[in-house]
Amino acid sequence: MPNASDLLVTCLEAEGVEYVFGVPGEEIEELLFSLRDSTIEFVPTRHEQGAAFMADVWGRLTGEAGVCCATLGPGATNLITGVADAHLDKSPVVAITGQGDRDRLHKESHQALDIVDVFEPIVEWNAQIAEPEIVPESIRKAFKLAEYEKPGATHLEFPEDVAVEPIDAGPIPIRDPVRRPDPDDASVDRAARLIESAEYPIILAGNGAVRTRAADTIRSLVDRLGIPVVATYMGKGAISDREPASLMTLDSGPNDEAARAIDRADCVVAVGYDIAEHDPAGWNPDLKKTIVHVDHEPAEVYRHYNPDVEIVADVGAAVAAIDDELSAEACSLWCPELHDSLLETVTAPPDADDPVTVENALPLLREAMADQDVLLSDVGSHKMAIARSFPVYEPNTCVISNGLASMGIAVPGAIAADLAVDANVVAATGDGGFLMNAAELETASRLDCGFTVIVFNDEDYGLISEKQLQHRDEYFGTRLTNPDFVTFAESFGIEARRPETWTEIDRAFSAAIPSDDLTLIELPLD
Structure with a gap:
């Protein structure tokens, strides 16, 4: 039994x-x-x-x-x-x-x-x-x-x-998922009027915009109206960063141009936004912005995020309903030059004599990856560079932990991604986060996974050093020593490389990422 x-x-x-x-x-x-x-x-x-x-x-x-x-x-x-x-x-x-x-x-x-x-x-x-x-x-x-x-x-x-107790029973039948009601007409109408009366409306796409598979409806609205879109780190890919309406993420640009754009905005349409991702005090410090909240749940009570109207419904259905209510003249792409500047900056390859930094490596990484390939980012200073400077063209293809923001997620996460999606997978990690779960390379090898691990090695808990330097002009307790990462990976039977010039780095990315092999690439940072 x-x-x-x-x-x-x-x-x-x-x-x-x-x-x-x-x-x-x-x-x-x-x-x-x-x-x-x-x-x-x-x-x-x-x-x-x-x-x-x-x-x-x-x-x-x-x-x-x-x-x-x-x-x-x-x-x-x-x-x-x-x-x-x-x-x-x-x-x-x-x-x-x-x-x-x-x-x-x-x-x-x-x-x-x-x-x-x-x-x-x-x-x-x-x-x-x-x-x-x-x-x-x-x-x-x-x-x-x-x-x-x-x-x-x-x-x-x-x-x-x-x-171990005996029992003769079966599972409970699985029914269709519980569905949220359609958005209510009064809230949709009020939201549309607020957007139409704004001079500089903007969409803030959060984790929920990607998680609920609402990207298609957001893209449809943006294609018709040209309203700019800025994303949280976990909302990257809600629209393609190739689109003129994309301002990438809240901190994108060498001088935080995207942050200045949302400063200028007078109406923020927050789609699937979760304040655990990004503190609204950073983009609504003076409490003057009109906010439209579109999500499956009511907004959290927060002084800097007190929406003028809340549409609690299926996110995609709510965005489509707002789109239906807005006239073609309701919005405009009021900052196209900013998109062009951002995309040009983040896709420009490094010059031969440029230092090896995460920011300089990302254009080569993006070029080596197809649109549908998945990047898993660990947490650290490299995460901030990826969030700000890595263009994303499809939803759910850039996985960043920014709620708990846990170090050590990239390598085990890449194993799951390799099992879950039919695309190439890259785990981007620092030396600190990598060694927290580096033993899972054995798991990946045993499962015959094929993905690429990129270890940005600065022998430091770099993000913490940066914060300490900002606060105190010095840092303490962050320096590390590391094993030979190439030898370490090879001990698991994994191909490993340590390219040093930009030509070598470009070739390493181009060879490893499209392949079916499990590969580690160490990039010692200047």
Whole structure:
């Protein structure tokens, strides 16, 4: 007779799960063997944080919940950073952790922590599966809440004595996703009147503009009306940066030209904007801007983000409804010269004698990547350069963590991306973030993944040094020493290169990125 563990895995199969990322442990032994006998591939990772990041990026790229698992105690706590990243980046993830037998949880016990309580602040919902009979409801609820807009993480704890109990049951049938209502006519009409009365309207495209697959409707509105668009870091790709209306991101340009454009704007149409991505005090410091909020949820209460009208509905439907209400003369492309200047700056290749910097390398990286290829950015000073200076032409092709902003996401995230999309994948990381999860190179090699890791090596926690220099004119506690990254990668059986001139760097990018090989390219920075 099947047991609760078999039933849980059957429910995962019914949810369409393809991979479970995790680290094996004694208290999830039954779950592992149930996975072995299923259609789901269990991917053993080198650290639980890597597993959670893989689930995080899988969810962000596919819109379907990524699944990670770990044993009790330290295994469960090691998941927290990746699960919290999914929580603040609005990525659907279901985390499953083991637990000891229920008869020892009322007292102090080896490795036993109240993990449900620990996870409470960083998930949409979590619970212990205390009885075999509640497995189907628990799994269905975990996936429904993880994937419902706005998505996020959920967590289930699975005690080992429950896992082995016999039960004969099946999964709960999956229905169509819950749909938000259409936007209400009164709010759409008011939003349209505010936009029409503005002299310098602008769209601020946030994470939700990409996450909800609303890019097509945004592009349609922009094509017809020419209203400029500036994105948050996680909204990159909502419209193509080739389009004259694109001002790239809020901080784009060598002198923050995009920030000056939004300073000039008198009406901001915030589409899928989440204030965890970018503090609105930075672009609405004097509280004078008219704000139209378009999202699946009402706006957060915030002094610098107090919208004049809120359209709470499906994001794409709301944008289409606004488009229908606006006349062709309602808006204009009031800063075309700024787009041309930005794009020319960020796509100009370096001269032969230019220093090796992240900013100078990005035009060559962009040239080597196709429009649909996916760039995973780790967190650090290179992330800021990518956010500001890397043009993006398709939605969801530049993955930046900017809610929790977790270092160490790039390599495990690239593994998930390589499994999830039919495109070339690049993991861009600094030496600090790379070594946080570099062991996952073994996971990538074992899975026969084919992507490119670019390590920008400045032997420093560079972003922190920059901040300290701004604040104090000196820095402390940030310097690092590193292994030989080429030898390190080769020890995993991975091809590795350390180009030094711009010609060598260009050739390395052009050879590695379109290939099916797993490659590491180290760029020592000047």
